[in-house]
Amino acid sequence: MSNWERLVWNQRGVLLQGLAVTVEVCLIAFAVAIVGGLTLCLIRMYFRPLRHIAIVLIEFFRATPIFVQLMWVTYVWPELFGWPNSFFTAGWLALGLQSSGYLAETFRAGIEGVARGHREAGYSVGMSPLLVFHRIVMPQTVLTVSPSIVNQFTVIVKSSTLVSVITVQDLMFQAMKLVNVWYEPIEILTVTAGLYIVLVFLVSTAGKMLADLLRRRYGLAAA
Amino acid sequence: MSGAFWQSVDLSLFWEYRRVLLAGLLFNVYVFACSATVALAVGLAAALLRVNRSWPFRWIGTVHVEVFRNAPDYIMVVWVHFVLPLLLGALIGRRLELHPFVSAVIALGFVYSGYFAETFRAGIQAVPIGHVEAARACGMADRLILRRIILPQVVRRMLPEAVNQFVSLFKATTIVSLIAVPDLMYQVSMVTATEMRPLPLYTGAALTYFAVIYFVATGVRLLSERWRNKIYA
Numbered sequence: 001m002s003n004w005e006r007l008v009w010n011q012r013g014v015l016l017q018g019l020a021v022t023v024e025v026c027l028i029a030f031a032v033a034i035v036g037g038l039t040l041c042l043i044r045m046y047f048r049p050l051r052h053i054a055i056v057l058i059e060f061f062r063a064t065p066i067f068v069q070l071m072w073v074t075y076v077w078p079e080l081f082g083w084p085n086s087f088f089t090a091g092w093l094a095l096g097l098q099s100s101g102y103l104a105e106t107f108r109a110g111i112e113g114v115a116r117g118h119r120e121a122g123y124s125v126g127m128s129p130l131l132v133f134h135r136i137v138m139p140q141t142v143l144t145v146s147p148s149i150v151n152q153f154t155v156i157v158k159s160s161t162l163v164s165v166i167t168v169q170d171l172m173f174q175a176m177k178l179v180n181v182w183y184e185p186i187e188i189l190t191v192t193a194g195l196y197i198v199l200v201f202l203v204s205t206a207g208k209m210l211a212d213l214l215r216r217r218y219g220l221a222a223a
Numbered sequence: 224m225s226g227a228f229w230q231s232v233d234l235s236l237f238w239e240y241r242r243v244l245l246a247g248l249l250f251n252v253y254v255f256a257c258s259a260t261v262a263l264a265v266g267l268a269a270a271l272l273r274v275n276r277s278w279p280f281r282w283i284g285t286v287h288v289e290v291f292r293n294a295p296d297y298i299m300v301v302w303v304h305f306v307l308p309l310l311l312g313a314l315i316g317r318r319l320e321l322h323p324f325v326s327a328v329i330a331l332g333f334v335y336s337g338y339f340a341e342t343f344r345a346g347i348q349a350v351p352i353g354h355v356e357a358a359r360a361c362g363m364a365d366r367l368i369l370r371r372i373i374l375p376q377v378v379r380r381m382l383p384e385a386v387n388q389f390v391s392l393f394k395a396t397t398i399v400s401l402i403a404v405p406d407l408m409y410q411v412s413m414v415t416a417t418e419m420r421p422l423p424l425y426t427g428a429a430l431t432y433f434a435v436i437y438f439v440a441t442g443v444r445l446l447s448e449r450w451r452n453k454i455y456a
Contacts, residue, residue: 067397
């Protein structure tokens, strides 16, 4: 029986379980990042009283390393706010917050990139500001920022390896556990690294195809 | 905001341990400097492979970029620290162990070389082919063309992108604490283990990293912008 069979194939159940947790954490964090990023961006652009708070938050999320933020959310937030109450929650929350800072700036660039004339044309035919935003600004923004959003999702997947440090049982956690049981890291770690590389590669390829499709379908001249 | 709140935010503990923590931050800078050097050198080599005329070289370059750009930093650090010494040891038939610092520099250097390779490649391909042809017509050797004609233009063009990647690399240096390189995060978790007060320590660490990264990055961006403007005119 080869090492590969003993250490990797026979442990596939555990590894797949870990992979499922990784996917779960990433998806929740991605949703949080999009909602949070859009909120921060809209506050920053359109809601004056809270504008400076939004800017500080965005800059803080962007300029703090994800590992530091993860530890901060996990060990400091429960003491400050009484939440999050589980490591799993802390994991996706930290990943989501970090990316929401980046996405807020991405959205802002996208919204500011919409030609001024488009908005004015909307107003001149009597559309309300909300309708202009919903029908004219947002569709164009989604098209222009979709590649950056996908890119940010790959960043989330890559950073999600760190949640294993706070004992969330993702793929990385299970791999390290197996290493600590068998003391034979070569096969397990190589396979895990390979899995992650393939996963990120698939996500970015699929995302690129989706973004291309959107652009071709809804055409975006000279964007 | 009650008094109890501010009492728990109290950063005096952070101040008390400033010696150790500052030494940790310096270690971050040290890891950053070494792995940035590795990343730039390997990245340039990979970029040159990717623009090579013969396809096997191009293919190697592409594989390098795809593997390292898609690999999470953390697993690469762990892999280099635990697996690479075993493989190399089997190759030379001797037991081998890597110092955590060396593992960190190799892993981060190679991961970021993937990103730098793409930046270099974009810069190289943006150099007008006429410049290279003109140099060749003057009888310059390929190596001289690279050094005198291509690289100076590439460096100026890739600078803003490169600054972003240096920032990411510096942020990534915080994970080396996980293989026991004594950086700021490592020291913070050590102090937390003895003092049992994570709040001031982790908050202090987050604020420190934020201040360093935000102000240094803004400053460097400003300087590089000015330098680029002066040269492009």
